[in-house]
Each structure stands twice: as structure tokens, then as C-alpha cells.
Amino acid sequence: MEYNFSKLEPKWQKYWEENKTFKTNDDFSKPKYYILDMFPYPSGAGLHVGHPEGYTATDILSRYKRMKGFNVLHPMGYDAFGLPAEQYAIQTGTHPATTTQKNCDNFRRQIKKIGLSYDWDREINTTDPKYVKWTQWIFKQLYNTWFDKDLKKGRPISELPIPEDIKAAGKKAVQEYIGEKRLAYYDNAQVWWCDSCKTVCANEEVLTDGSHEKCGHQVIRKNLKQWLLRIPHYAERLLEGLDDLDWPAGVKDMQRNWIGKSTGAEVDFEIDGLNKKLKVYTTRPDTLFGATYMVIAPEHELVNEIVTGDKKEAVENYIKTAALKSDLDRTDLAKEKTGVFTGRYAINPVNNKHIPIWVADYVLMGYGTGAIMAVPAHDTRDFEFAKEFNIPVICILDPKEAEEREAILSGNKCWTEDGEYINSASEKTGLNINGLNKSAGIKKTVTWLAEKGIGKATDNYKLRDWLFSRQRYWGEPFPVIHWEDGEVTLVEDNNLPLQLPELEKYTPGESGESPLSNAEEWLNVTDKNGRKGRRETNTMPQWAGSCWYYLRYIDPHNEESIFDVEKEQYWMPVDLYVGGAEHAVLHLLYSRFWHKVLYDLGIVSTSEPFQKLFNQGMILAFAYETATGAKVASDLVEEREGKYYHTETGEELRQIVAKMSKSLKNVVNPDDVIDKYGADSLRLYEMFMGPLDERKPWAENGVKGVYNFLNKAYYFFANTNNIVDGEEDKETIKLLHQTIQKVEHDIENLKFNTGISALMVFNNLAKKKGKVTRQTAETFAKILAPYAPHLAEELWSIYGNNKTLAYEPWPEVDESLLKENTHQYPVSFNGKMRFKLELPLDMPKDEIEKTVLANENAQKWIGDKTVRKFIFVPKKIINVVVG
RNA sequence: GCCCGGAUGGCGGAAUUGGUAGACGCGCUGGAUUCAAAAUCCAGUUCCGGCAACGGAGUGUGGGUUCGAUUCCCACUCCGGGUACCA
Numbered sequence: 017m018e019y020n021f022s023k024l025e026p027k028w029q030k031y032w033e034e035n036k037t038f039k040t041n042d043d044f045s046k047p048k049y050y051i052l053d054m055f056p057y058p059s060g061a062g063l064h065v066g067h068p069e070g071y072t073a074t075d076i077l078s079r080y081k082r083m084k085g086f087n088v089l090h091p092m093g094y095d096a097f098g099l100p101a102e103q104y105a106i107q108t109g110t111h112p113a114t115t116t117q118k119n120c121d122n123f124r125r126q127i128k129k130i131g132l133s134y135d136w137d138r139e140i141n142t143t144d145p146k147y148v149k150w151t152q153w154i155f156k157q158l159y160n161t162w163f164d165k166d167l168k169k170g171r172p173i174s175e176l177p178i179p180e181d182i183k184a185a186g187k188k189a190v191q192e193y194i195g196e197k198r199l200a201y202y203d204n205a206q207v208w209w210c211d212s213c214k215t216v217c218a219n220e221e222v223l224t225d226g227s228h229e230k231c232g233h234q235v236i237r238k239n240l241k242q243w244l245l246r247i248p249h250y251a252e253r254l255l256e257g258l259d260d261l262d263w264p265a266g267v268k269d270m271q272r273n274w275i276g277k278s279t280g281a282e283v284d285f286e287i288d289g290l291n292k293k294l295k296v297y298t299t300r301p302d303t304l305f306g307a308t309y310m311v312i313a314p315e316h317e318l319v320n321e322i323v324t325g326d327k328k329e330a331v332e333n334y335i336k337t338a339a340l341k342s343d344l345d346r347t348d349l350a351k352e353k354t355g356v357f358t359g360r361y362a363i364n365p366v367n368n369k370h371i372p373i374w375v376a377d378y379v380l381m382g383y384g385t386g387a388i389m390a391v392p393a394h395d396t397r398d399f400e401f402a403k404e405f406n407i408p409v410i411c412i413l414d415p416k417e418a419e420e421r422e423a424i425l426s427g428n429k430c431w432t433e434d435g436e437y438i439n440s441a442s443e444k445t446g447l448n449i450n451g452l453n454k455s456a457g458i459k460k461t462v463t464w465l466a467e468k469g470i471g472k473a474t475d476n477y478k479l480r481d482w483l484f485s486r487q488r489y490w491g492e493p494f495p496v497i498h499w500e501d502g503e504v505t506l507v508e509d510n511n512l513p514l515q516l517p518e519l520e521k522y523t524p525g526e527s528g529e530s531p532l533s534n535a536e537e538w539l540n541v542t543d544k545n546g547r548k549g550r551r552e553t554n555t556m557p558q559w560a561g562s563c564w565y566y567l568r569y570i571d572p573h574n575e576e577s578i579f580d581v582e583k584e585q586y587w588m589p590v591d592l593y594v595g596g597a598e599h600a601v602l603h604l605l606y607s608r609f610w611h612k613v614l615y616d617l618g619i620v621s622t623s624e625p626f627q628k629l630f631n632q633g634m635i636l637a638f639a640y641e642t643a644t645g646a647k648v649a650s651d652l653v654e655e656r657e658g659k660y661y662h663t664e665t666g667e668e669l670r671q672i673v674a675k676m677s678k679s680l681k682n683v684v685n686p687d688d689v690i691d692k693y694g695a696d697s698l699r700l701y702e703m704f705m706g707p708l709d710e711r712k713p714w715a716e717n718g719v720k721g722v723y724n725f726l727n728k729a730y731y732f733f734a735n736t737n738n739i740v741d742g743e744e745d746k747e748t749i750k751l752l753h754q755t756i757q758k759v760e761h762d763i764e765n766l767k768f769n770t771g772i773s774a775l776m777v778f779n780n781l782a783k784k785k786g787k788v789t790r791q792t793a794e795t796f797a798k799i800l801a802p803y804a805p806h807l808a809e810e811l812w813s814i815y816g817n818n819k820t821l822a823y824e825p826w827p828e829v830d831e832s833l834l835k836e837n838t839h840q841y842p843v844s845f846n847g848k849m850r851f852k853l854e855l856p857l858d859m860p861k862d863e864i865e866k867t868v869l870a871n872e873n874a875q876k877w878i879g880d881k882t883v884r885k886f887i888f889v890p891k892k893i894i895n896v897v898v899g
Numbered sequence: 900g901c902c903c904g905g906a907u908g909g910c911g912g913a914a915u916u917g918g919u920a921g922a923c924g925c926g927c928u929g930g931a932u933u934c935a936a937a938a939u940c941c942a943g944u945u946c947c948g949g950c951a952a953c954g955g956a957g958u959g960u961g962g963g964u965u966c967g968a969u970u971c972c973c974a975c976u977c978c979g980g981g982u983a984c985c986a
Binding site: 224264265266267269270272273274276278280296297298299300311353376377378379380382383384387388389390391395396397398400476477478597600601671704705706707709710711712713715717718720721722724725727731769770772773774775776777780840841842843844846847848849852884885886887889892893894895896897 | 926
């Protein structure tokens with residue numbers, strides 16, 4: 017009776033498929049549970065061992081919830097637009113759809129081999145025209161929505177009030193006005209361009225080192241006409257919404273940081289000799305008295321007016337140089353501060369002092385107002401700049417006990433912490449905040465500014481408009497036509513989806529033309545009046561399809577609408593969403609934004625899409641490096657007595673943990689693992705490796721470990737000679753119920769590693785006992801089922817059941833069996849455990865004390881010392897303090 | 900720099916609200932089985948000393964609170980992730 021997984025597993029996979037065991041019905045009478053995986057990009061390389069990690073976790077929970085009586089929605093699909101298929105098309109001429117189809121088929125085959133309980137009738141694919149139709153439809157909703165700042169919500173563009181003066185200016189002005197309000201708009205934008213991918217990319221896709229997230233090449237700035245989405249309108253809503261979500265704190269933090277809210281004030285400065293005001297944004301209006309100069313960004317619109325005659329040349333040169341610099345150079349912190357004086361002065365409103373206006377590239381046009389007031393005494397950047405250019409430094413916060421107080425007070429050192437205000441009063445203007453603390457100082461100054469009409473409290477966000485178009489072929493076409501008279505119209509709903517044209521060549525243009533501009537026939541359109549137009553040639557980014565896929569699973573075949581209203585109300589929100597942390601600010605922020613727009617429009621019923629989020633940790637691999645840190649491919653490493661050596665040079669190597677990579681030859685393919693050990697072993701090992709949310713290295717010996725467990729479990733539980741009738745042994749039934757409880761608790765908390773350990777412990781005991789009752793065996797099969805479903809189904813059928821155990825009720829824990837009458841107490845002396853003593857749980861404390869102190873073992877530890885204290889914690893510990 | 904996370908045997912990792920550190924698995928050691936090996940089974944396995952009983956040390960480092968700290972507090976080191984002239 018051998019554990020023949022290679023026969024047993026396909027048998028049950030076939031059974032599940034033929035019986036549609038995991039087909040989800042929209043039975044609204046049952047409690048629902050929507051459990052979602054981040055769907056994969058079907059790459060040509062096939063599944064990586066990282067995929068089954070999250071997928072197994074959600075599968076265990078799905079199977080468990082079904083047994084608990086829930087109606088479970090657990091679907092799978094493919095995020096199939098993307099560059100690799102297109103690049104392959106450029107090289108070989110194969111249509112990306114063909115490559116994509118092939119890869120999806122391979123992914124499906126691999127996923128099915130793991131025995132995951134998806135409802136395959138709900139499979140979706142973002143490249144499917146039936147899906148694209150609704151992605152384009154959502155784009156149209158975004159285009160036709162404006163954000164009402166008073167109501168703090170998106171509203172249909174038809175409800176946008178048009179000011180009278182705009183109306184009076186004519187149709188074109190009205191169209192322009194509306195265009196400025198739409199959540200999706202087409203305009204010139206300073207964008208990130210990847211010269212390797214020949215496409216633009218979003219801020220979120222540019223890594224810290226200025227490289228493109230997809231390919232690693234440095235991105236550059238370009239000015240191109242692009243589609244953008246006004247996600248900053250939703251900044252506050254996206255921020256507030258985080259509070260009620262059951263998400264990892266780290267991901268919430270990352271989103272908060274990315275949104276980057278800061279609270280401060282806008283202040284208008286008069287410009288000496290110019291009838292204009294210079295508006296700055298500051299988080300510290302209370303430090304106005306310390307403002308000794310101002311800085312405007314080189315791109316600031318007032319630069320040319322501010323600069324005085326004799327400084328014109330110097331300023332122009334500086335602006336030119338700044339424009340040539342790459343953004344990476346400009347934002348390099350190590351760089352020395354540069355800047356030029358404009359020759360003009362602003363008037364500090366709190367004390368009427370004239371302060372010089374400088375142009376410097378450390379002030380960015382994209383944040384705040386592109387102009388700052390500089391307070392060198394209390395801002396390190398301003399201090400650096402002031403020292404470089406000999407600008408006065410006025411200390412306005414007394415550092416009190418600080419070591420270098422004198423240096424700070426005299427303006428020779430920067431002080432960025434709090435203190436009491438000094439030098440912060442002016443008889444001319446009547447403002448005095450001396451002696452106040454920070455919050456009072458801010459409050460008083462802002463009130464004063466507001467009363468004078470020269471400033472007001474404002475919030476600022478780092479979040480920028482989302483660049484939403486790409487110069488690629490393999491993406492959703494925008495349902496947009498640009499007409500020769502300048503009008504822009506959208507493709508009618510009944511003409512959606514707007515499908516991609518067939519192309520001979522997929523190569524993008526050198527300077528940012530999409531490959532679609534080659535599709536003459538598709539491109540040019542004429543309306544019924546003979547007016548000519550061109551279709552939009554950009555396509556949507558890959559994020560578009562993944563922004564809303566969780567909604568389509570609810571009703572994937574609906575051709576009439578995006579989904580059925582009742583079904584959406586039943587299934588949403590997603591109860592648990594599992595995936596990698598790399599999407600913390602990309603997909604997860606974009607999705608939330610779209611969802612909130614759809615919510616405002618009354619299309620979805622929840623304000624947030626994903627109630628609970630869980631990030632699985634990355635699966636790494638052991639790798640080897642020489643003493644100098646050079647990496648060595650795994651096939652050149654041999655192990656001798658626990659040490660590692662280079663097979664060619666004989667050099668001793670160090671074992672490290674690193675990402676799996678082709679070059680290190682340590683990539684693990686799930687297919688190989690399944691062939692060798694079976695799907696249940698793969699599932700079990702990935703869950704047994706360690707906590708789901710931590711990164712951990714793959715070790716094949718670990719797979720052998722769980723394989724041994726399954727082998728032993730099969731050997732014992734599949735042997736009907738070991739399964740008897742009658743009453744269960746006391747120790748066995750007690751452990752069984754402890755195990756049910758532990759496994760249940762651990763599944764609910766996604767702590768699968770310890771749940772598996774509990775199953776192993778029970779298996780070890782059963783084997784030792786040699787016999788269990790049929791009821792025990794069936795219970796064991798049930799609690800094993802979420803983890804190792806193939807083996808569990810096999811055992812279940814061996815016990816004579818002729819239908820799947822997928823919907824068998826989860827075993828109830830019999831609390832009475834878990835009750836203890838005695839407890840084995842560890843007895844400690846001065847905190848050090850010395851011996852154990854079994855005592856009744858109902859024994860009163862004083863009697864326990866007597867019993868313990870009278871104990872022979874205890875006497876040895878007390879000796880001639882005095883018992884100072886006796887600590888007794890019921891069901892925990894006894895500690896005797898002697899001395 | 901700032902924000903988050905982590906550090907426990909030879910290895911992956913366990914340890915409800917502070918209460919027996921090292922569950923479970925791997926590896927290793929010894930034994931059984933075998934002509935032999937693999938597989939399997941049994942026993943042992945934190946380190947140091949000891950045949951053992953047992954004793955001492957021990958959860959990155961240094962300090963603190965406590966009868967008692969892997970767990971709480973303070974200061975640091977190292978590793979991972981995010982982010983950065985954001986005013």
C-alpha cells in the first residue's frame with residue numbers, strides 16, 4: 017500500500033473537474049466569503065514557486081470556509097497585457113494574442129496540477145475583448161466624471177456647473193472648462209520616458225535610483241501629449257479610507273507616504289516694485305519671522321517678471337543649465353546647493369522686511385506652489401544655501417538646553433527641533449508670537465494671516481496625476497477619437513470593445529509614436545458629416561485591467577452590463593486579498609482610486625474594494641559566494657561535511673540567501689517538485705516553510721520532510737487494518753480535539769506552518785497507538801483536507817464515502833474532552849525551572865504552597881535559605897523566591 | 900536622513916495576555932533491517948562539563964522594569980523593504 021501520489025492526484029483533479037466540485041453558485045441565502053489572489057501575468061517562463069505560495073494559502077482558507085458552510089468565491093484569471101508578449105512579437109512576428117494564449121494555457125495547466133479549488137467557469141483574461149470592453153467602459157466613466165470638492169465626491173460631468181463668464185465665451189471655452197475638470201484628460205505633460213521600452217511610464221513605476229521598474233534602464237524626462245488621471249483629487253479619500261482596512265500596517269504606511277499629505281499654509285508675499293504676489297507653501301508659517309530670503313523654482317511662471325535687468329543673463333543661464341540636468345542629478349542630496357539672485361526683493365508680511373528672491377533648483381515646481389520662503393536658522397537645506405551665499409540667518413526658536421545654544425542663537429548652526437519663539441514680534445504689523453510653543457505659534461500666525469487676507473491654512477499632497485497612456489501595441493486601445501476640428505469624442509458604448517487592429521510590425525516609433533499609428537485603416541475615421549478624425553494611438557497601461565478584475569469575477573459572462581447589481585452587493589467587498597508586497601503603492605492604490613470613483617457614481621456598493629489584505633513573503637533560495645562576495649552558480653557548488661566548495665577551484669564558499677535567479681541556477685520550477693513529490697507535498701511544504709508573510713529560503717530537504725509526513729499518514733490511515741470500531745483511546749481523542757482546535761485557529765489566522773505541525777504531531781501519536789477508530793480517521797481526513805486535499809479525498813473514499821469531502825461540515829471541537837483536572841506545574845526557584853509537579857487544578861493556593869514547599873525536591877533548593885515569596889499562577893507556573 | 904519589518908540550535912522555524920525557550924521538520928549521531936546501498940523503523944540531538952544523576956551558560960549587543968523577559972521600556976549593531984532637496 018504505497019502512497020502513489022502520481023496516480024492519486026490526477027484522479028482527484030479529474031473528479032473535481034468533471035463534477036465541477038468548486039463551481040460557485042450565487043446562492044444569496046448563504047453567508048459569503050470572497051477570497052482573492054493577485055492574478056498572475058502569464059509569462060513565458062511559467063509558474064514560479066512564489067505563485068503557489070499565496071495560491072495555496074488562499075486555497076486552504078477557501079476549502080476550510082466551504083466546510084464551515086460559507087459560499088466561497090475563489091476565482092483565478094490572467095493579467096495578460098504587457099511588454100514581453102509584444103517584444104516577442106517584434107522579434108518573431110508572432111501576434112501577442114497567440115503568445116498570450118499559449119502562456120495562459122500553460123499557467124492554467126500548472127495551476128490545475130497544484131489542485132487549487134478555483135471556479136474555472138469564472139476565469140478571466142484582461143486581453144479578452146469581452147473584458148476589454150468593460151475596461152474601456154470604465155475609462156469612459158472616468159472621462160465623464162468630475163470631482164466636486166465641496167461634496168468630496170466624483171459626479172457625472174453632466175452635473176458640472178459652468179460659470180456664466182465661461183458660458184458667455186462660447187462652446188470652445190465651455191469644452192475647455194469641462195476638460196479641465198474631467199478625471200481623465202489629454203494634455204502635454206512632463207513625463208518619464210524609458211528609451212529601452214520606448215514608452216512613457218508612471219511615477220510609481222520609476223524606482224528610487226531613477227530606473228524603470230520593468231527593465232532597469234534609466235528613465236528620462238520628455239514632454240509629450242498624454243492621457244492622465246486626476247488621482248490627487250481623491251488623495252484625502254484614499255488616505256481616510258485606509259483607517260478602516262485590515263491591511264498590514266507597512267502597506268498602509270507606504271500608501272500614506274506616497275500620498276504624502278502635509279499640513280501647512282499658503283502665504284502671499286508682496287514683490288517690491290512689481291504689482292504681483294508670490295505665493296509660497298509652508299508647513300511652518302510660525303517661522304515667518306525667520307524668513308531671510310525666498311526661492312522660486314527655475315520653471316516658475318513669474319521668473320521672467322521677477323528678474324531685474326542686470327541679473328537677466330545670469331538667471332537665464334542658470335535656468336538653461338537646470339533644464340539640461342537630469343532629474344537624478346537635480347535631486348541628488350549629496351550635491352552642493354546652487355542658485356542665483358534675481359535682483360528683486362519680496363516683502364515679508366509679518367515684519368515688512370525686504371528679503372531677496374533667488375532662483376534655485378532645490379525648489380521643485382511640482383510641489384506646493386514652486387516657491388518657498390527660506391528659514392535658514394531652522395531648516396537644514398535653507399541653512400546650507402544661506403551659508404553658501406552669505407545670506408543672513410535669524411534664529412527665532414530658542415534651543416534652551418541644547419549644547420551649542422550660542423552657535424544656534426548667533427546663526428552659525430541650524431536648529432530643527434522645537435523651542436520657544438524669540439525675535440518673533442513686529443510693532444509695524446502687530447504680530448507677536450514670542451514665548452509661545454509651536455502649535456500655538458502656528459495657530460496665531462495662521463489666524464493673523466487669514467484676517468489680513470494674505471494667507472490661509474492649506475494641505476498639500478505629493479501624489480501627482482497618474483500618467484495613463486503607453487506607446488505600446490499590446491494594451492487596451494483608448495475608446496477615443498480626435499477630430500480634425502479639435503473635438504474629442506468617445507466611442508459609443510454599443511461599439512465597444514474597440515479592438516486592436518492587426519499589424520505587420522509592432523515596433524514603436526523612436527520619438528514616442530505608438531505602433532498603432534502604423535494601422536492606417538484602423539486609425540482614420542470619418543463621421544456621417546464627412547468630418548475626419550484619428551483614433552487615439554496610445555494604449556492603456558497594464559494597470560488598467562488589474563484595477564477592476566475583482567469586480568468582473570462576480571459576473572464574468574455578463575454581456576449587458578459590467579456586472580449584475582445584486583451579485584455585486586452580495587459578493588463585495590473582497591474578504592481577503594493575498595499577494596506580494598510589491599504592489600503596495602501601484603496596483604493597490606490605483607484599484608482603490610477606480611473603486612472610489614465607481615462608488616461615487618453608484619456603480620459599486622462598497623467604498624473600498626479589499627477589506628483584508630495579506631502579503632506573502634518572497635520565496636528565496638540558498639546561493640553561494642566566494643570570500644570576495646562573487647556569486648557562484650549552484651551547479652558549481654558541492655557540499656562536504658556541512659561546508660561548501662567550488663567544484664572547479666576548490667575554494668570554500670559561503671552560503672547566503674538570495675532571490676532565485678537564472679544566473680545563479682537556483683530557480684525552482686513547481687512542475688519538477690510535483691513530479692518528484694506530488695502536489696500535496698508542494699502545497700504542504702510552501703506552507704510549512706515558515707510564517708506566510710516572511711521571506712524564506714527554499715530547501716529541497718524540507719520538501720522531503722513534508723513528503724515523509726504524507727507518506728506516513730497515508731501508510732497508516734489508508735490501511736483499514738488500523739481503523740477499528742468501538743470507543744477511541746482517551747489520549748488519542750483528546751489530542752484529536754486539540755488538533756482540530758489548533759488547525760482551525762491557525763487557518764483563521766493564516767498561520768499554516770504551525771497548523772501543519774499540529775497535524776504531524778497527531779499523526780505521530782496515531783502511528784504510535786497503532787489503531788484509531790473510523791470516526792477519528794474520518795475527522796483526521798477532514799482537517800487534513802484543506803492542506804492536502806488529494807490525499808484527504810483518497811482517505812475519505814477509502815472509508816467508504818462516495819462523494820467529495822469538500823463540503824463535509826468541519827468537525828466540532830468537543831470542549832469537554834479538553835478539560836483538565838490536573839496540571840503539570842513547572843516549579844521554579846528564583847525564576848529558574850527546577851522540577852515539575854502534577855497538582856489538581858482545584859487545589860487552593862495555600863495548600864499548593866504547603867504541598868510544594870514540603871516536596872523533597874523543593875527542600876533541596878530551599879536548603880537553609882528563607883522562602884521570601886511564593887508565586888502561583890493557576891495553570892501556568894509556580895515560582896519560589898528564596899534568599 | 901526619515902518610515903516600516905526582522906535577528907532564537909548546524910539549518911527552516913515554535914513559544915495565548917510577561918510564566919517550562921527550542922514544538923514540528925531538516926540535518927547529524929548511534930542502532931535495527933539489508934550481501935550492500937536507498938527506503939523504512941527505533942533511540943539521541945541548544946552549547947559547555949559529566950558515564951550518568953546533575954550543574955553552568957543561553958533568544959543580535961549593552962542597560963532597565965519584574966518573583967519571572969524571546970515577549971515590556973531605553974540606548975545601540977547588523978540585515979531586508981520603502982522613500983527622500985516634498986518646503
